[in-house]
Amino acid sequence: MYTIEAEGLEKEYRIGLLSKRRVKALRGVSLRIQKGTLYSLLGPNGAGKTTLVKILATLLIPDAGWARVAGFDVAREAVEVRKRVGVVLGGERALYWRLTGWSNLWFFSQLYGIPPAEARRRIRELIELVGLQGWEHVRVENYSKGMKQRLHIARGLLNDPEVLLLDEPTIGLDPAAAREVRGLIRRIVAEGRTVLLTTHYMAEAEELSDRVGIISGGRIIAEGSPGEVKKIIGGRMVLVSLTGPPGEASRLAALLGARARSIDRVTTIEAVVEDEEEFIDKVLGEALRRGLRVRRVEVREPSLEEAFIKLTGGPR
Amino acid sequence: MNIVYHARVIKAVAVRDFKIRITYIPWIMNSLLQPIAWTLILVYAYRSIMGPGSSEALAAHGWAGDPVGFLILGQVLLSLFNALNWRAGMAIQRERWYGTLELILQAPASRIAVLAGSSLFGLVDAGWASFLSALAVIALTGATFNVADPLAAVASILLAAVGALSMGIGLAGLYVLTRSAGPIAVAIQHPTRFFTGSSFPLTILPAVLQYVGYAIPLTYGLEAVRRTMLQGAGLGDVGPLLYRLLLLSIASTMLGVAMVRWAEGVARRNGWLHTF
Ligand SMILES: Nc1ncnc2c1ncn2[C@@H]1O[C@H](COP(=O)(O)OP(=O)(O)O)[C@@H](O)[C@H]1O
Ligand SMILES: [Mg+2]
Numbered sequence: 001m002y003t004i005e006a007e008g009l010e011k012e013y014r015i016g017l018l019s020k021r022r023v024k025a026l027r028g029v030s031l032r033i034q035k036g037t038l039y040s041l042l043g044p045n046g047a048g049k050t051t052l053v054k055i056l057a058t059l060l061i062p063d064a065g066w067a068r069v070a071g072f073d074v075a076r077e078a079v080e081v082r083k084r085v086g087v088v089l090g091g092e093r094a095l096y097w098r099l100t101g102w103s104n105l106w107f108f109s110q111l112y113g114i115p116p117a118e119a120r121r122r123i124r125e126l127i128e129l130v131g132l133q134g135w136e137h138v139r140v141e142n143y144s145k146g147m148k149q150r151l152h153i154a155r156g157l158l159n160d161p162e163v164l165l166l167d168e169p170t171i172g173l174d175p176a177a178a179r180e181v182r183g184l185i186r187r188i189v190a191e192g193r194t195v196l197l198t199t200h201y202m203a204e205a206e207e208l209s210d211r212v213g214i215i216s217g218g219r220i221i222a223e224g225s226p227g228e229v230k231k232i233i234g235g236r237m238v239l240v241s242l243t244g245p246p247g248e249a250s251r252l253a254a255l256l257g258a259r260a261r262s263i264d265r266v267t268t269i270e271a272v273v274e275d276e277e278e279f280i281d282k283v284l285g286e287a288l289r290r291g292l293r294v295r296r297v298e299v300r301e302p303s304l305e306e307a308f309i310k311l312t313g314g315p316r
Numbered sequence: 317m318n319i320v321y322h323a324r325v326i327k328a329v330a331v332r333d334f335k336i337r338i339t340y341i342p343w344i345m346n347s348l349l350q351p352i353a354w355t356l357i358l359v360y361a362y363r364s365i366m367g368p369g370s371s372e373a374l375a376a377h378g379w380a381g382d383p384v385g386f387l388i389l390g391q392v393l394l395s396l397f398n399a400l401n402w403r404a405g406m407a408i409q410r411e412r413w414y415g416t417l418e419l420i421l422q423a424p425a426s427r428i429a430v431l432a433g434s435s436l437f438g439l440v441d442a443g444w445a446s447f448l449s450a451l452a453v454i455a456l457t458g459a460t461f462n463v464a465d466p467l468a469a470v471a472s473i474l475l476a477a478v479g480a481l482s483m484g485i486g487l488a489g490l491y492v493l494t495r496s497a498g499p500i501a502v503a504i505q506h507p508t509r510f511f512t513g514s515s516f517p518l519t520i521l522p523a524v525l526q527y528v529g530y531a532i533p534l535t536y537g538l539e540a541v542r543r544t545m546l547q548g549a550g551l552g553d554v555g556p557l558l559y560r561l562l563l564l565s566i567a568s569t570m571l572g573v574a575m576v577r578w579a580e581g582v583a584r585r586n587g588w589l590h591t592f
Contacts, residue, residue: 013587051587059418061584082424093415096332098339103332110328111423113321155419
């Protein structure tokens with residue numbers, strides 16, 4: 001049984017009122033998320049993560065495709081979806097800085113029509129859940145970034161939602177604050193909620209999720225358990241710097257399906273590969289045959305960016 | 317259930333606005349002192365140019381009665397409108413500034429109830445400030461009123477407030493369509509001061525400009541309040557004014573609500589909800 005389902009979602013933004021420039025943020029995204037699980041959407045900046053979250057939260061209407069959240073269509077039954085979904089878009093703003101944490105939560109609880117007695121109880125619970133006891137009657141302008149983020153999450157849980165959408169919940173937080181937020185997310189999933197989280201940290205997705213989807217250029221390009229996805233984007237990054245006859249190194253890179261970058265007379269061949277030893281052997285053998293001299297060899301973990309290049313088959 | 321829900325939303329919005337408002341003491345001082353300053357400027361302008369003859373000069377344009385009272389009532393209702401312009405009118409824009417607009421619209425609450433909450437607070441907030449500043453000017457300069465029909469006077473004041481409120485809601489519809497709501501809200505204050513006849517009898521304007529004035533709900537409210545409080549007019553005298561005021565107010569409110577709804581749809585299609 002899927003709590004979040006999407007099929008063929010597309011969204012294009014117009015830049016400016018009169019300009020003809022357009023940005024295609026989603027190019028046909030389909031998604032299925034099982035009830036009570038945590039799904040991470042992993043992707044670099046501009047991949048379309050926030051756009052997807054906003055469509056599922058009923059804040060954006062897709063150009064094509066459909067989505068159902070908690071059993072209701074986000075376009076045609078927006079109000080029903082809103083009652084059952086919590087959204088955390090995060091950021092420094094989006095709270096009333098001049099009000100206390102308690103007043104912020106109270107205000108939003110009333111927007112959800114929670115009866116006063118129940119709202120008071122719920123707010124007390126949530127303040128405890130997110131660890132803001134002792135701070136609830138302090139103005140938000142005096143909170144640290146991490147405290148604001150935890151207040152955001154408490155706000156997202158006010159209506160006891162079946163589904164919680166978290167857009168980059170740890171962005172901009174220091175490691176300790178990020179760890180606290182991740183612990184909080186784990187507790188939220190343990191309560192039986194379905195959580196969709198976006199992030200551009202591989203480690204975060206790996207640590208928290210039941211499933212991971214990789215989004216790039218408005219498409220989900222890979223999906224699976226954290227282990228599977230790690231294998232897909234895993235591999236090793238190999239860099240070999242060469243000098244020698246002009247153009248020869250670039251031809252070698254093309255032959256091996258690798259990228260080549262030249263600075264002065266040094267050309268660096270780089271690729272993300274499953275078996276780095278085999279690749280290095282191949283490069284060295286070919287280099288010898290072509291009269292190229294090897295200056296440097298480096299092997300390391302690929303960054304997410306580099307893994308995307310491997311997945312999408314070249315720079316976008 | 318639904319009524320209770322709406323009432324809770326209205327109350328929560330009004331209380332929130334109040335709590336934020338009291339953290340800005342200088343703004344509160346401003347809303348008290350501005351109308352006093354404006355009215356005093358006008359009173360002394362009248363006195364310096366026309367001297368003791370200002371009563372007759374005003375009467376020649378159909379406004380028999382105390383010129384100071386005439387100016388005070390004009391200023392009170394104008395500052396009520398100005399406050400609602402910033403409260404009801406800018407309610408949605410203000411959420412954009414706070415960065416909370418998406419969160420408000422993501423809640424299932426009625427948008428009209430949210431707007432009503434901000435309007436309600438605006439009415440109360442502007443009401444006491446306008447009233448106190450009027451009392452202050454009366455204490456400083458003296459003014460004579462002539463009320464023969466208190467019921468008519470109260471009805472006129474209430475409906476004038478409704479007119480000001482409806483303009484605020486109408487403007488909210490205009491403001492959400494633009495991304496320059498702040499400058500427009502500022503720009504609209506002085507034309508309103510001019511066209512509603514808040515500081516002089518509208519009849520001295522060329523006919524074309526008078527038409528503009530009579531397209532504004534506040535103009536009727538102002539006239540009804542002045543007739544009932546300065547000239548002892550009764551309900552029978554101001555009935556037609558109040559009737560037209562009510563019709564215009566309903567039209568302005570409906571237009572504002574329709575535009576706010578429409579703008580939300582446009583913004584959700586274009587991804588504009590978070591921009592400011
Ligand atoms: N409201 C908007 N108006 C215009 N372009 C937008 C808007 N929101 C996002 N974009 C563009 O759409 C693309 C996807 O953005 P977004 O969904 O925010 O990606 P992510 O959250 O993964 O960083 C980007 O190129 C971004 O510049
Ligand atoms: Mg984003």
